[in-house]
Amino acid sequence: MSAPKRTYKIAAIPADGVGKEVVAAGRRVLDALAEHSNGKFAFAWDEFDWGSEYYARTGRMMAEDGLETLKNYDAIYFGAVGWPTVPDHITLWGLRLNITQNFDQWANVRPVHFHPGVVSPLRKADDTHLDWVVVRENSEGEYAGLGGRNLSARGPGNEVALQTALFTEKGCERIIRFAFDLARTRRVKKVSSVTKSNAQQYGMVLWDETFARVAQDYPDVTTESVLVDAMSAKFVLKPEDLSVVVASNLNADILSDLGSALAGSLGLAASANYNPERRFPSMFEPVHGSAPDIAGQGVANPIGTILSGALMLEHFGLTDEAARLQKAVDATTASGVLTRDIGGTATTDEVVAAVVANLQL
Numbered sequence: 001m002s003a004p005k006r007t008y009k010i011a012a013i014p015a016d017g018v019g020k021e022v023v024a025a026g027r028r029v030l031d032a033l034a035e036h037s038n039g040k041f042a043f044a045w046d047e048f049d050w051g052s053e054y055y056a057r058t059g060r061m062m063a064e065d066g067l068e069t070l071k072n073y074d075a076i077y078f079g080a081v082g083w084p085t086v087p088d089h090i091t092l093w094g095l096r097l098n099i100t101q102n103f104d105q106w107a108n109v110r111p112v113h114f115h116p117g118v119v120s121p122l123r124k125a126d127d128t129h130l131d132w133v134v135v136r137e138n139s140e141g142e143y144a145g146l147g148g149r150n151l152s153a154r155g156p157g158n159e160v161a162l163q164t165a166l167f168t169e170k171g172c173e174r175i176i177r178f179a180f181d182l183a184r185t186r187r188v189k190k191v192s193s194v195t196k197s198n199a200q201q202y203g204m205v206l207w208d209e210t211f212a213r214v215a216q217d218y219p220d221v222t223t224e225s226v227l228v229d230a231m232s233a234k235f236v237l238k239p240e241d242l243s244v245v246v247a248s249n250l251n252a253d254i255l256s257d258l259g260s261a262l263a264g265s266l267g268l269a270a271s272a273n274y275n276p277e278r279r280f281p282s283m284f285e286p287v288h289g290s291a292p293d294i295a296g297q298g299v300a301n302p303i304g305t306i307l308s309g310a311l312m313l314e315h316f317g318l319t320d321e322a323a324r325l326q327k328a329v330d331a332t333t334a335s336g337v338l339t340r341d342i343g344g345t346a347t348t349d350e351v352v353a354a355v356v357a358n359l360q361l
């Protein structure tokens with residue numbers, strides 16, 4: 001067989017808990033897809049053992065020159081980080097946020113996809129077309145890491161902590177434009193902007209004003225500005241009104257978990273952390289965490305990770321292949337091959353086998 005026309009170099013970082021199981025599952029599906037591509041493309045994987053066990057051995061969440069190493073890859077395929085033996089802020093900042101922040105992966109895209117055969121807690125999901133995408137500002141906002149703790153000056157029981165959110169006009173504008181550009185590619189051309197600008201009168205008012213200004217450049221796109229409390233109600237009561245939802249780091253993080261729960265499970269939700277300028281590799285990962293409660297049992301739902309692979313294919317311009325993967329996943333859920341979290345009894349391996357078989361359809 002001749003060499004594939006294009007080989008994509010992917011850095012796999014399974015990290016902790018179910019991250020290891022779902023990344024292995026996703027790799028098997030992506031390799032099967034590449035095998036069926038008639039030599040169009042292949043993946044060359046390097047796997048890195050960074051995460052909480054690496055931290056226990058070395059005192060670091062990733063190699064000291066890890067970012068330098070990762071720069072040379074076409075993309076990063078990530079599992080989940082966090083384990084009960086290490087404080088969550090150390091694991092998250094030491095690995096995942098270290099990569100997203102330093103590689104300026106400022107656009108985090110999290111589609112909310114309803115799968116055939118998966119029961120949604122929303123009754124209207126049975127007879128209403130629901131499909132929206134959360135666009136999360138991924139470089140500043142509430143996760144800018146600014147603040148400090150005054151451990152001693154006020155004496156025992158009087159500690160003070162300050163956590164500052166950072167909003168820059170450039171940061172707001174680039175993610176809002178990204179959301180509008182994405183809306184233009186969708187069936188329903190609408191952007192809902194989410195803030196809490198009634199209570200947070202500086203950063204979030206800057207966001208609202210930037211949204212109103214940018215919207216003028218997209219007269220073909222419908223808009224609305226909604227407070228985050230009202231938007232969480234809307235996710236449940238009027239989700240058919242949504243197409244692209246753009247929000248700050250924290251608000252979009254919470255709303256996208258709500259969205260994936262409404263679609264049936266956190267285990268279904270895919271995400272992409274894009275550096276849209278392509279100066280650095282982008283990173284593709286499920287929305288869920290390391291799920292210590294089910295880790296090692298072979299029952300983790302691999303669909304969020306598999307569909308993050310579909311987002312990676314789209315990023316490489318392989319849109320037909322991404323659609324094929326999405327179809328294979330939908331055929332799998334429709335046929336009742338479901339993990340425990342979505343009401344079935346299938347193992348991770350059984351879902352992978354079914355998705356691979358359905359790639360032929």
Ligand SMILES: NC(=O)c1ccc[n+]([C@@H]2O[C@H](COP(=O)([O-])OP(=O)(O)OC[C@H]3O[C@@H](n4cnc5c(N)ncnc54)[C@H](O)[C@@H]3O)[C@@H](O)[C@H]2O)c1
Pocket residue numbers: 018022079080081082083084088092096266267268285286287288289290291292293294299300301302304341
């Ligand atoms: N991106 C990330 O790496 C990321 C995101 C969220 C949480 N975390 C970390 O993960 C750890 C656990 O956090 P948590 O419990 O709040 O969130 P979690 O997403 O790990 O788990 C929440 C619930 O969803 C279930 N779940 C998650 N993924 C699943 C899957 N693929 N299949 C079936 N069920 C699944 C879990 O069993 C659990 O009941 C913490 O250390 C946290 O910091 C990491």
